[in-house]
Amino acid sequence: MSAIPKHIENPYVLYMDGVSVSFDGFKALNSLSLVIAPGEMRAIIGPNGAGKTTMMDVITGKTKPDSGTILFTDTHQQEYDLTRFDEADVANLGVGRKFQKPSVIESLTVFENLEMSLKGGRGLWAALVHKLTPERAAKLDEILDMIDLSDKRDWMAGSLSHGQKQWLEIGMLLGQEPDLLLIDEPAAGMTDEETMKTAELFKRLAQKHSLVVVEHDMDFIEALDCKVTVLHEGHVLAEGSLATVKANQQVIEVYLGR
Amino acid sequence: MTRNDNMGPLTRLLMNDAQGRKLLMVLVALAVIIPFCNLVFPQDSFFHISTYTMTLLGKYLCYALLAIAVDLIWGYCGILSLGHGAFFALGGYAMGMYLMRQIGDRGVYGNAELPDFMVFLNWQELPWYWFGFDQFWFAMLMVLLAPGILAFVFGFLAFRSRVTGVYLSIITQAMTYALLLAFFRNDMGFGGNNGLTDFKDILGYSLQSDNTRAALFIASVLAVIIGYLISRFIVTSKLGRVLVAIRDAESRARFLGYRVEYYKLFVFVVSSMLAGVAGALYVPQVGIINPGEFAPINSIEIIIWVAVGGRGSLYGAVIGAVLVNYAKTYFTGAFAELWLFMLGGLFVLTTLWLPKGVVGLWAQIKEKQQIRKAGSAAANASAQGDVS
Ligand SMILES: Nc1ncnc2c1ncn2[C@@H]1O[C@H](COP(=O)(O)OP(=O)(O)O)[C@@H](O)[C@H]1O
Numbered sequence A: 001m002s003a004i005p006k007h008i009e010n011p012y013v014l015y016m017d018g019v020s021v022s023f024d025g026f027k028a029l030n031s032l033s034l035v036i037a038p039g040e041m042r043a044i045i046g047p048n049g050a051g052k053t054t055m056m057d058v059i060t061g062k063t064k065p066d067s068g069t070i071l072f073t074d075t076h077q078q079e080y081d082l083t084r085f086d087e088a089d090v091a092n093l094g095v096g097r098k099f100q101k102p103s104v105i106e107s108l109t110v111f112e113n114l115e116m117s118l119k120g121g122r123g124l125w126a127a128l129v130h131k132l133t134p135e136r137a138a139k140l141d142e143i144l145d146m147i148d149l150s151d152k153r154d155w156m157a158g159s160l161s162h163g164q165k166q167w168l169e170i171g172m173l174l175g176q177e178p179d180l181l182l183i184d185e186p187a188a189g190m191t192d193e194e195t196m197k198t199a200e201l202f203k204r205l206a207q208k209h210s211l212v213v214v215e216h217d218m219d220f221i222e223a224l225d226c227k228v229t230v231l232h233e234g235h236v237l238a239e240g241s242l243a244t245v246k247a248n249q250q251v252i253e254v255y256l257g258r
Numbered sequence B: 001m002t003r004n005d006n007m008g009p010l011t012r013l014l015m016n017d018a019q020g021r022k023l024l025m026v027l028v029a030l031a032v033i034i035p036f037c038n039l040v041f042p043q044d045s046f047f048h049i050s051t052y053t054m055t056l057l058g059k060y061l062c063y064a065l066l067a068i069a070v071d072l073i074w075g076y077c078g079i080l081s082l083g084h085g086a087f088f089a090l091g092g093y094a095m096g097m098y099l100m101r102q103i104g105d106r107g108v109y110g111n112a113e114l115p116d117f118m119v120f121l122n123w124q125e126l127p128w129y130w131f132g133f134d135q136f137w138f139a140m141l142m143v144l145l146a147p148g149i150l151a152f153v154f155g156f157l158a159f160r161s162r163v164t165g166v167y168l169s170i171i172t173q174a175m176t177y178a179l180l181l182a183f184f185r186n187d188m189g190f191g192g193n194n195g196l197t198d199f200k201d202i203l204g205y206s207l208q209s210d211n212t213r214a215a216l217f218i219a220s221v222l223a224v225i226i227g228y229l230i231s232r233f234i235v236t237s238k239l240g241r242v243l244v245a246i247r248d249a250e251s252r253a254r255f256l257g258y259r260v261e262y263y264k265l266f267v268f269v270v271s272s273m274l275a276g277v278a279g280a281l282y283v284p285q286v287g288i289i290n291p292g293e294f295a296p297i298n299s300i301e302i303i304i305w306v307a308v309g310g311r312g313s314l315y316g317a318v319i320g321a322v323l324v325n326y327a328k329t330y331f332t333g334a335f336a337e338l339w340l341f342m343l344g345g346l347f348v349l350t351t352l353w354l355p356k357g358v359v360g361l362w363a364q365i366k367e368k369q370q371i372r373k374a375g376s377a378a379a380n381a382s383a384q385g386d387v388s
């Protein structure tokens, strides 16, 4: 493992350098480097199998990289080597993740899903004697409002539409109050209107959090209006504004052109 | 607010639990009526309940507690343990060891210190792991600790390495099978093949007396009530909702920052202790504990009780345990060789057509009735509308 570079001030929340992962010899990530600044929103695009989900797996401790550096800086300017932690640790350090396939607890209500996500109280005892304080209840109402599910708070999460489940999962991310949000294909299964609302929500979030959003929907990326990274075969192919990236000959060949 | 997080614990437990309240009322009624009818009415009275029946019901109650224990981990946390019979048996052995020591010098060989089987094996002194079992409190502690420690060690290793699903089920079967083989061995010092039996007293009271039997019955009712309330407390807390999250979407729970392995370990250990208590109450009522209780098939049967009653519903587990065991008592009397086939058939039937068990079926019927009622009410209303 390379030594942790020292910075006087950390101009990043996430710093990935030379990260490689292979599955049975197949390189899913090939010396991937990526830096996300505090408060930044970044869109990641790339063909299927480019390694976008795998990238989130290595950041969140689900998959251990074969080599490379992955550093995370929290709001207290504390720097962590994420490769040394597992999923629960990484989550508690302040990295939230939304899965590609919506993942909510179907047999609990919308409210209970969100309540479980609220920051803190992860220990056994805390969970056993947990009581919902008025402040936390207010926080939950706020999130319910933000994700437009106030009227469905007592619905079983399993009975929500696909798009609503996506929103609920985003709401659960907000409950965690993470510094960095990793969001895998949020617009999948959403109507055009929902997609645009999601883009609006993310733009609002970007002021307080850092966001990494993987998406295929070009209209959505356009609406996010942020820096774009194109991933291909586990490697960064291009980086820049959507317009520059779209004009890149290689990007057109491997991704946009098809 | 639809939930009752901010009420006293017992209120919270029973507020939204109509079925649980009914179950507890039935249990309390049983605890009063059965011993009363057994002790007060003479044998030839119509109201007399035989000691045999009372003991049989007491046995069902032990099974009910065991079913609650299994439902807690399988129904709520998705851990399909096929080795819970082992925890039940360990609790039973701890109680059995105490009961052996209670025999004192009244055994066949009249040795005040050593149980008969040890004298028979020519042992000169009590093995160290039998020390303390002459004390009731120590034995009761072991009823909790022996299953609890095994569950802790086993669970720690399995959950930390993220063994789940079928693999976990298989190793739990292997665990109980290994214990079966170990307890069969004479030199283990637990009576080998024959196990522990010929008990005389508990706390100085004769196990043959109806009073003692009645007390054991009442203790069994209390154990089911307490086991139910503990389990209910767990599943209605936020911890219980985390368990459901682990059952339905384990990785979601992890990425929310919950240490899945600790949660599983906690509920597994609690469950094993409940199973141990069930075993401890079972042994003085049936009068014997032998390695057969570790048989893998026993653990599978528990799963069937819970499935039949209704997985994920604590009172359903109780109903399932009583129903299936009542059927077992009846059918093993009538056509013994068919019982295993019937049990298998029952399991297939419930998994195919009754995923939520008897309790789920009941809820379905009630729902249909309500819809029909609502429907006919609507029809009436429209009929009246026509008239006016
Ligand atoms: N656990 C795994 N085992 C084997 N191969 C995997 C695993 N995870 C991902 N891959 C492979 O790595 C490549 C990248 O996958 P992924 O990160 O899911 O791509 P994307 O999200 O960009 O569509 C794919 O070819 C996929 O088949």
Ligand SMILES: [Mg+2]
Residues within 6 Å of the ligand: A052, A053, A054, A100, A184
């Ligand atoms: Mg993907």
